[in-house]
Amino acid sequence: MNISIGIIDFLMLALVVQGLILAIVLAFSSGRIHSNRYIAAFIFVVAESTLLMELDYLGLVQKYPWLLTAVVPLNMALGPLVYLYARSLAFGAVTPRRKILIHFVPTVLYAKHQVIFILYVLGVLSVPLVSNLYVLPITQKILFGFNSLSLIPAFLSLVIYSLVTYNMVSGGINSEDLSAYRKADLKWIKMLVQIVFVLISIWFVSIVAGYLFPIPDLEPWFHYCLYIPAIVFVYWLGMMVYKRQRIMSRDEMQEYIKQPVKTHFKDDEASDYYDQLKKLMIADNLYMNPVLKVDMLAARLSIPEKGLSNLLNQYVGKNFNDFVNEFRVEEAKRKLIDPRYGNFTIAAIALECGFNSLATFQRVFKQITGVTPSQYQTNAKKSFVEK
Structure with a gap:
């Protein structure tokens, strides 16, 4: 059997290879950010599913039947990976391994060739x-036949998990108990799930079209319409996640991955300490110190470092x-519209307000205000002119 590869198949295989490599790189570079491992696995599953589709339509499965046993379709894992990624990224939840594995038990539904091989051995x-x-014809058709309806379990799994994820994220965005980082992550996840819903819609159309028009020449195109945007999406997704991971400073990384701190203050004690903390921050402009650390601020309050962390997590919810960055951003907002700082660059203002770098300043400023520093400055000037 001669294998003929068209330009579309060649490009898809190239994206598949890059997607698999990207998934491996992301998994090994994620360090202690467990959420990135889920998204690496998601990329791997989509790339593997695309590869299996290509192997089928290129005739390689027919030429080398052992491929059916060597590769396990993992479509049922897509939904759980979306949910676990969102849960881990948005809330820093570390799910016990046993509970994680339960989500992936249904994956065995698509491991029929592997089960048959084990029974044979x-x-x-x-x-x-x-x-x-x-050997019954009906058994052979169920085990080895393929039609669009065989994808329904994986399709429904992805739909259900995506709906649960979207509901969880939508409910958490307005929560006052989450930090700015977590809220930014929730918005990021919400956008990703919305894109997944678009892909689900395309998948639904391809399933219906494949069932209503079982024409051999059209069947590959039904799959191309789904797998091309899917593999492009996960390639973009991997690059974005890797980029987000790389731009985090060491301090931000430590703050990001640490587990929630247990509370120890009563409400009246927390309120008193918090009032002292705000007065101290405003009176001495401590936030303008670019190397300000928890222990330095705790020493000024005469409480242990852990006590300050407890105070912020329990009473302030940050x-x-x-x-600290909220104070810095407020200071930056004043300086951005102050004529006395008209000759200062945005980078200079960032350093004046205690930020270590322009990139960190721009990211934090947009997370808190919703606009970039330059947009805020432009909008303020327009508002002043209109008045």
Whole structure:
């Protein structure tokens, strides 16, 4: 059998290879950010599914039947990976391994070739009763036949998990208990799930079209319409996640991955300490110190470092970086519209307000205000002119 590869198949295989490599790189570079491992697995599953589709339509599965046993379709894992990624990224939740594995048990539904191979090796298929059942046409059709309806379990799994994820994210965006980082992550996840819904819609159309028009020449195109945008999406997704991971500073990384701190203050004690903390920050402009750390601020309050972290998490609902950066952003907002700083660049203003770099300043400023520093400055000037 001669294998002919068209330009579309060649480009898709190239994207598949890049997607698999990107998934591996992202998984090994994620460090302690467990959420990135879920998205790496998601990229891997989409790339693997695209590869299996290509192997089928290029005739390689027919030429090398052992491929069916060597590769397990993982479509049922797509939905759980979307949910676990969102949960881990948005809330920093570390799910016990046993509970994680439960989500992936249904994946065995698509491991029929592997199950058949194991039964063959164990000699179960040679048992007369099993053998007679195995050779029935209806059994062979169920086990080895393929049509669009066979994708329905994976499709429904992705739909259900995506809806649950979207509902969880939408409910969390307005929560006052989350830090600015977490809220930014929720908006990021919400956008990703919306894109997944678009892909689900395309998938639904391809399933219906494949069922209504079972024409061999058209069947590959039904799949191309789904897999091309899907593989492009996960390639873009991998690059964006890797980029987001790389631009985080060391301090931000530590603040980002740490687990929630247990609370120890009563409400009246927390309120008193918080009032002292705000007065101290405003009176001495401590936030303008670019190397301000938790221990330095705790020493000024005469409480342990852990006590300050507890105070911020319990009473303020923010981590240390978010708390300090809000003061810095407010100071930056004043300086951006102050004529006395008209000759200052945005980078200079960032340094004046205690930020270590322009990139960090721009990212934090947009997370808190919703606009970039330059947009805020432009909008303020327009508002002043209109008045």
